[in-house]
Amino acid sequence: MSKTHLTLSLVCSLVAAVNADAADAKNLGYTNTPFIPGTPWHVHDGTRPQPRIVTPAETFSHLAPPPGDAIVLFDGKDLAQWQLGSGAAAPWKVENGYMEVAPKSGSIRTKDQFADFQLHLEFATPAKVEGSSQGRGNSGILFNGIYEVQVLDSYDNKTYPDGQCGALYGQTPPLLNASKKPGEWQSYDIIFESPRWGDDRKIAKKANVTVIHNGVVLHHKREYQGNTPHQNNGNYDQPHVPEVYIELQDHNNPMRFRNIWLRKLGEYDRP
Numbered sequence: 507m508s509k510t511h512l513t514l515s516l517v518c519s520l521v522a523a524v525n526a527d528a529a530d531a532k533n534l535g536y537t538n539t540p541f542i543p544g545t546p547w548h549v550h551d552g553t554r555p556q557p558r559i560v561t562p563a564e565t566f567s568h569l570a571p572p573p574g575d576a577i578v579l580f581d582g583k584d585l586a587q588w589q590l591g592s593g594a595a596a597p598w599k600v601e602n603g604y605m606e607v608a609p610k611s612g613s614i615r616t617k618d619q620f621a622d623f624q625l626h627l628e629f630a631t632p633a634k635v636e637g638s639s640q641g642r643g644n645s646g647i648l649f650n651g652i653y654e655v656q657v658l659d660s661y662d663n664k665t666y667p668d669g670q671c672g673a674l675y676g677q678t679p680p681l682l683n684a685s686k687k688p689g690e691w692q693s694y695d696i697i698f699e700s701p702r703w704g705d706d707r708k709i710a711k712k713a714n715v716t717v718i719h720n721g722v723v724l725h726h727k728r729e730y731q732g733n734t735p736h737q738n739n740g741n742y743d744q745p746h747v748p749e750v751y752i753e754l755q756d757h758n759n760p761m762r763f764r765n766i767w768l769r770k771l772g773e774y775d776r777p
Contacts, residue, residue: 507747517614534639535666539737542668542677549737550666557667559683562692562720572626572767578618579752580605580627580766588614588754591651604630604764607645613756615651621748625696627766631659632759633689639665643688644757646675649698650750652733652740654714657694657761660685672717672724675734680717680724691764692720697771700748701730709742 535552547554572578579587582603588596596614599606631643643659651672660671660683667673672680680686686692699718705711713730716723732740 515522534664535669536737540739542739543731547668549739550669552666554679556664557670557680557683557685560722562684562686562722573769576626576761576767576769577618577620578765578767580616582764585614587617589617590614604762606763607754607756607759607761609756609758609760611756613648613651613753615751615753617751619747619749619751620770621700621750622771623698624769624771625698625752625766626694626768628691628693629657630691630762631657631661631688632761635659635688638663640669642759643761644755645761646732646755646757647694648753648755649700649713650746651753652728653698653715654734654755655694655696655717656717657755659688661687672719674715674725674728674730676736676738677731677734677740678725678728680719681700682722682724684719684722684724686720688706695720698750699727699771700750701742701746702748703742703745708744712742 513739537548537551537553539549539584551701582599582600585596585598585605590596590612597611598608598614609740623649629645635642640658642663643656643657647655647657656669656671656673656675658669658671667679668676668680670683671685695718699714701709701713702711714727714737715725715730716727717725730740732742734740752768
């Protein structure tokens with residue numbers, strides 16, 4: 507093969523690779539959904555840049571007890587603090603110190619509601635990898651059922667960036683991908699501040715969140731654009747009280763959760 511033919515062959519190979527990557531990116535998500543306000547990206551856009559991968563520390567302080575003023579939501583023994591949306595008892599399995607999603611049984615939520623809080627929990631995606639993209643290790647942490655921090659097996663598993671682990675679903679990808687291997691325990695530390703509306707029923711303060719995944723900051727006081735619907739933009743058209751419940755999503759995957767506690771943030775200069 508001549509040098510000219512070799513060069514042309516290399517160029518064709520590179521072009522084919524770039525086109526394949528572009529096609530693969532498009533296949534990861536959607537381009538017929540609305541644009542996310544303030545960005546050039548569609549909701550669930552597969553061509554949006556993938557967050558940089560960072561390797562988290564091998565261990566974290568999962569054995570440390572909750573702070574003295576924490577409200578323990580799950581201590582590994584029972585689901586007394588949780589229920590279905592209907593108010594019925596939570597049907598998920600509890601064993602060996604963790605709860606496990608009973609697929610198709612329904613998402614569960616806290617019986618109590620809270621405004622402005624620090625939430626700690628640990629989760630593990632299934633060790634046996636099944637499916638890909640959004641079909642692999644999918645769940646979510648939702649506040650009032652409408653503001654979601656995504657849970658997903660994002661270890662060597664590409665999907666649309668605003669739907670990967672740690673994303674504000676359908677709005678903002680995480681700054682980094684700090685996911686561990688399937689089956690390994692991972693930690694979330696989330697600080698959530700509830701939205702507020704004025705007397706005119708117009709939004710006065712948007713909900714915002716700080717998310718730390720396996721010791722790595724994914725978001726810092728990032729505002730929600732509104733609720734987090736699938737394939738659409740969110741809004742603040744439906745005012746609600748600051749106190750919200752915390753929901754763990756049943757997305758038909760046998761996800762596991764443990765060591766869940768919450769602290770109310772309180773206010774400065776108040777005892």
